[in-house]
Amino acid sequence: MKLPWTRHTKDDRSQAGAPESNPSAPNQPEQAADAPGENTPEGAGGKTQGKGRPTPKRRDAAGARRGPLPPAPLTGAEARARRKALAGPKLSRDERRAQGAARRERQTQARERMLAGEEAYLLPRDKGPVRAYVRDVIDSRRSVSGAFMPVAFVMIGASLIAPAKFQVFAAPAMLVLLAAMVLEGLWLGRKVNNLVRLKFPDSTEPGLGLGWYAFSRATQMRRMRVPKPRATPKDKDQV
Incomplete structure (x- = not known):
């Protein structure tokens, strides 16, 4: 017994006495018997198929653009080498002394001008x-x-x-x-x-x-x- 909502095949229509299609009639487009979604981007139930992965968070995407963080140093020698690389070229003793003397001279001049009451050097x-x-x-x-x-x-x-x-x-x-x-x-x-x-x-x-x-x-x-x-x-x- 066929239910009302089931699809009727050609044999069922012939048994029920339904007239068959006239072969001499002009060709009509046949309905596709395939399930919807088999040849379309939509899946079962008419739902659009996803991309198969979750959307990454903003911080994860930003981290991916910057690149992965370097691993933590395992030894003290590795940490010292990394600090030296970040510090740039090493200065000689005379250059360090010259920079320190120039810095102390600037600080002394700034303090003297502040004590003198110059507006640019006041708090x-x-x-x-x-x-x-x-x-x-x-x-x-x-x-x-x-x-x-x-x-x-x-x-x-x-x-x-x-x-x-x-x-x-x-x-x-x-x-x-x-x-x-x-x-x-x-x-x-x-x-x-x-x-x-x-x-x-x-x-x-x-x-x-x-x-x-x-x-x-x-x-x-x-x-x-x-x-x-x-x-x-x-x-x-x-x-």
């Missing part, structure tokens, strides 16, 4: 006419903050060798000195901001940043300040 925090003016204001005045480090070293050394009576007064004295530094820092920040607003009315420097910059320079000893001070306490009225 970013020290650049600009506003910061230069703040340094002149601080350098032209004596402050308690500048004496903190020397006094602290003296008191610490004295507390190690002094009798116990002196050590009792050392801690309160340090607290008083710290309180004086804090009060002086607030006063310096306010004074510096007022002077900057008068001399540079178009300045966009934040007040808190200028105050902290002034206080941090005031806490340094005079000979250790970078750049070196251009003004002295005698120039107080000119700044």
